[in-house]
Amino acid sequence: MTSSSSSTNPVSHAATSFPSNPLTRNSPNQSRTDTVCPHCNHPIKEIKYSGDAFHASLQKLFPGAIRLEEFIFETKQTLVPKGFYPHVNTLVCVGLCRDEITSPFEAEVEAMWGQAFICGSLGGMLFCGKTGFSAAHRHAPITGHFIYYCFTHIAIDHEGIVGSVYRTRSGMEEKTTACGALAAFAAEIASNKLNFNFDEDDIEMSMLKKHIINKTSLSTDAMNAPDLFKVTMAAYETITFDLERHVRRDAGNFKDRRYALFTGIQIHGPGGSDYCWLGKASLLVNGVLSPLVLSTHVSLLPSIGSTIMPQ
Template sequence: MTSFDPHSTKLPANASADSNGACPHCHQTMKKSATSNDGFQTTLDKLFPNAYGLEEFVFETKQTLVPKGFYPHVNTLVCVGLCRDEITSPFEEEIEAMWGQAFICGSLGGMLFCGETGFAAAHHHAPSNGFFVYYCFTHIAIDHEGNVGAVYRTRSGMNEKTTACGALAAFTSEIASNKLNLTFNEDDIEMSMLKKHIVKKTNLSTDPAKAPNLFEVTMAAYETITMDLERHVKHDAEKFKDRQYALFTGVQIHGPNGTDYCWLGKASLLIKGELSPLVLSANPTSQVQTGSTTKSH
């Protein structure tokens, strides 16, 4: 899904900026961006080897699942768990373009806090022998210099760097500053639950002397999301023996100039109560340079 950002410094082949550096389409001054994304690519390859572009990833999951009986718009309900952050929306858009309208089960950080009631609601939206596909991902940003957590949101009028995931970054900061508060807050339900749940489910250090960085906190969120998803789906499978489930969990990565990638941490099939690994039909190694050209900034 390719789109042209009229304020990008990269123009179509048949267009050129005027002598004042204005966009030939909307005549606004074009913002200059870094000419090299080497820092981003180096960090991406180091932290998230074999990352996919969003469009490529969703396509490959479909190509893998159709031969197994999962048919888009015919017999499959797709469920999406992403962070509430608006810059995760390109991922949801790619998924729904491929599979149809999704049941949304994510919250801050991509955590699955819809609980038993939310999962039961989703599972009541398909027949007892239905097919389900879950895409449940946390997220992180990497800018053109390779800085982890940094992202620009120029479409909302911000020209300075912001953070993604903001909730996980705040959690990281609390640990490092020895100000971690695990008290449940009714006025901040999702954030207080995010911290308590990740600490409970993983080996994430809360010792400020051994404070984890944002990448490590993000991976702890991914692990927690994976455990929660498998637990809820296995619970449903105990009651509906003929249902089949495909589960994908990992990390969505926001790159420079609005590009988006995703790292697949775990892919599984759950059939008749048995969870087995699912291997996609294509090797993502050759796709890592492409990214998604859907703009998120």
């Protein structure tokens, strides 16, 4: 796909923070304006770029997305004052797609917080289930702290084309797609060949399609087929619901534990760059899930299902 169109599919962004990009504030080709987020229609501080197709697409689709390393640093700056201490009382859990180009996210998290428990699969879906989450929660004391970074992913190339990425580090010269699994899902819908039969040789993909359809209002009508952006947003929404459900289950058994939850979308840009769009950030303490605002972010608190997709 090469563009994103309007959608009737709502995407949840409760407890959302949309940051500006502090790494590019001094660029001569940008200006700062007050605007509203196209996803939730709430005011944000947006950076506008001129003459840069990648940043134009990035800011249109993912307003406030920032560089990966800056995002991870800001989460640490926010959580340490709340008692989350690396290598002392905190276990970090990472849910990403299996795609090798998501690996900088895991590396950045582990550099900041230590070794991570891995709970992701194709598209970033959380298919490790009750057994996987229970295993992770047994790897810290009953008073331990847990941080979850659970992100799906998408690419935007230097021409601003959504889903397109160059994998030069593996020697490929032609464009490829990210996320490949989500793009294949979108293609099945568009071709009116959506197959929900369970394939033992393709377990995660079989589950991914059915799970996203069951959890969201994503269209399966070939005449109203969602593009890759809409499918990616549906994946983000599904991951968020699943993460909160599993963590709430653990919190019901361990009242003294604290959980920080981050969900959103990792965006692969030109030249191997990576950005993060934070869809939802929450803190779960004593069974209560509350908004978690990063230290330098604007707080946006839309309700579930109130979002508007970009035109």
